[in-house]
Amino acid sequence: MWNGRRQVGEGMRARLWAVGLSAFAVASLALGAPVAASAAGGDTVPDAVIHHVVDGNDIAFQHPLTGSTVTLVLPQFKITLGGVEIDLSITRHLLIMWVAAAVLVLVITLAARRRSLVPRGLYSMIEMVVTFIRDELARKNFGTKEEADRWVPFLATAFFFIFILNLFGLIPYSATATGNIAVTAGLALITFILTLYAGMRAQGVVGYFAHIVPQGVPIWLYPIMLPVEILGLFTKPFALAVRLFANMVAGGFVIYFLIGLIFMLGEGVAPLVAPVSVAFGAAMILLKLFVAFLQAYIFTMLSALFIGMSAHPH
């Protein structure tokens, strides 16, 4: 599109995936988002920590020294579909996801604009990651090169989107959107649907369920293997969701409680606890940076593995 010729190339497809993925995540988040009922900051330290980690209807910016708070209350609207009330209000995590999706689309569009033969700068960094995804994740898990190349946009989008959502959790005053089980469940649901899609596309709808137990298993083991395999079909995406959610929430919890320790131990001991707490908190933030990248990579790798395994059961 930038060189005058209309083409649906890799960049356009990746952008479409990014928009579609974030739209789906929006929908799944809306169906699962709890409405926080408490005001900004609780009375006790655990209340304040929980308020920071959990999704809420407002964004509060509190000046660290003066303590004055500016609170933006986000619009709430609920719709009722046939007796069931669906909460579609805009919450903190949803706003972060929109901002992250916009930043992602902007950065990759800007980076991929100069398509020269010798890549430089941001383009070369992104190209390194996408090449790694194509060679290590896609081509190793899918049979033919063409099929692997068709799956690279989804895997790259999943990796970059999760990575940037995890990174947003490290910015002050913003929240970790992947620390919400609804968001990670939405992402894992996408992987689950794609697993079924790839399996049914490769083996047919009936054939997929007929071959769900691997070849070479004797017939008397079928009563055990069949429930195990069907259960395994559901537990794998569930594990994906919970793994990402727990890693992100645990990182945040540790840092918040380390800082909260200063307040919880009382007035006299606070100046002694503060240096240790802050030092450990800084180290935990570095660890959280590493975990952000690692968990995005693990999610993408396991997605590629599951989709590849269902498309090629041998």
Next chain:
Amino acid sequence: MNALSLGLAFLAAGIGAGLSILGASYGIGRLAQAAMEGTARQPAASGDIRTSMIISAALIEGATLFALVVCILLATKAA
């Protein structure tokens, strides 16, 4: 929720967290031992071994965090 079940929930959360970290650190320790031995035998493969070690550690930690989520649910529901 009466005081007894509250106290038991907190106790269960604490003991559960301790047990799960026991299992995780034992598993990752064994993994690190195997990785060190493999690297000592063949230093040329240290890059591949390091990558596999990090991936396995992340998966083991994922399983631990399932248990930790249960403990956190207990502790926060009780609070």
